[in-house]
Amino acid sequence: MGGLTSTSLAMDLAGLKLRSPTLNASGVLGMSAPLLKRVYDSGVGAVVTKSLGPTLRTGHTNPTVVEVEGGLLNAMGLPNPGVEGYMGELRELKREGVPVVASFFASTIEEFQVGAQVLCGEGADALELNLSCPNVGEELGMCAADAISVERITSAVKRVAKAPVIVKLSPNVTDIVSIAVAAERGGADAITAVNTLKAIAIDVDFRRPVLANVIGGLSGPAIKSVALRCVWEIAETVKVPIIGCGGVSNWRDAVEYMLAGASAVEIGTAVMYHGFEVYNAVNEGVAKYLKENRFGSVKEVVGLAHRK
Ligand SMILES: Cc1cc2nc3c(=O)[nH]c(=O)nc-3n(C[C@H](O)[C@H](O)[C@H](O)COP(=O)(O)O)c2cc1C
Numbered sequence: 109m110g111g112l113t114s115t116s117l118a119m120d121l122a123g124l125k126l127r128s129p130t131l132n133a134s135g136v137l138g139m140s141a142p143l144l145k146r147v148y149d150s151g152v153g154a155v156v157t158k159s160l161g162p163t164l165r166t167g168h169t170n171p172t173v174v175e176v177e178g179g180l181l182n183a184m185g186l187p188n189p190g191v192e193g194y195m196g197e198l199r200e201l202k203r204e205g206v207p208v209v210a211s212f213f214a215s216t217i218e219e220f221q222v223g224a225q226v227l228c229g230e231g232a233d234a235l236e237l238n239l240s241c242p243n244v245g246e247e248l249g250m251c252a253a254d255a256i257s258v259e260r261i262t263s264a265v266k267r268v269a270k271a272p273v274i275v276k277l278s279p280n281v282t283d284i285v286s287i288a289v290a291a292e293r294g295g296a297d298a299i300t301a302v303n304t305l306k307a308i309a310i311d312v313d314f315r316r317p318v319l320a321n322v323i324g325g326l327s328g329p330a331i332k333s334v335a336l337r338c339v340w341e342i343a344e345t346v347k348v349p350i351i352g353c354g355g356v357s358n359w360r361d362a363v364e365y366m367l368a369g370a371s372a373v374e375i376g377t378a379v380m381y382h383g384f385e386v387y388n389a390v391n392e393g394v395a396k397y398l399k400e401n402r403f404g405s406v407k408e409v410v411g412l413a414h415r416k
Pocket residue numbers: 133134135136158159173180182184186211238241276302303304326327328329331353354355356374375376377378
């Protein structure tokens with residue numbers, strides 16, 4: 109991690125040991141072991157896999173991603189090799205000593221439990237439940253908006269998981285705090301806020317939506333203020349640690365999230381604009397901010413902007 113003052117950045121986030129407060133956001137990059145090893149070598153505290161489902165999914169047809177003002181709009185449809193199909197890559201990452209947060213989704217409680225058991229069995233250091241993807245239709249993604257389902261899924265996974273369980277929330281709900289409270293009641297060890305915002309782009313020449321799936325998820329700087337507000341509101345009510353996600357591009361964004369109540373941040377779309385160097389750049393900027401303002405650790409900054 110270069111010349112970082114890594115001691116001030118290292119933390120234990122609900123049992124997940126992180127050498128730095130940055131992680132890659134699920135799915136934005138590929139998910140092969142060599143690629144995620146490169147991400148780790150770029151300074152992240154742990155790598156997050158693309159979301160894995162119970163079986164192989166090919167995802168939506170093209171076009172699946174388009175650049176829009178302030179970010180990206182995507183409707184990938186969660187293409188992935190399935191939990192079992194990914195085990196070789198997970199084993200390779202663990203052989204290389206890379207801490208792995210395994211992101212996964214399912215359509216039934218039982219599938220969630222099986223996924224959790226298999227991923228923990230192969231050494232995942234934490235699980236991130238993707239309850240929030242807006243692109244997968246009725247049977248999979250809709251649970252993110254329903255507090256009862258979120259609590260049921262979280263507690264079912266907690267009963268079988270041997271690693272910390274992080275619940276990733278959608279901003280596409282009326283009251284994200286009630287969903288975060290449901291995750292906490294279900295036993296979530298941490299919360300990631302947030303996934304992409306539902307959005308659309310239209311091609312004026314073809315007079316049709318750009319994405320084959322019509323509606324997609326917006327990411328990047330365009331969503332930062334919304335995601336930051338979600339973290340702020342959740343932090344006002346919920347006790348478990350929060351991982352901020354949405355539009356983080358530089359250390360100032362990361363510190364804003366920490367002041368709003370996040371213990372760490374996930375960075376996705378910014379990698380498309382700034383390359384893998386973004387992780388170390390954010391880490392170094394945060395370390396410098398801590399030093400210049402005489403803070404001994406990230407923990408001392410978390411939630412400070414809430415002081416009355
Ligand atoms: C191309 C693409 C694919 C994504 N795939 C996933 C995924 O598989 N699972 C998931 O939980 N989030 C997925 N996301 C959402 C990101 O993890 C993240 O929540 C979102 O992009 C906001 O962060 P950002 O603004 O830093 O990109 C994806 C985002 C993009 C742009």
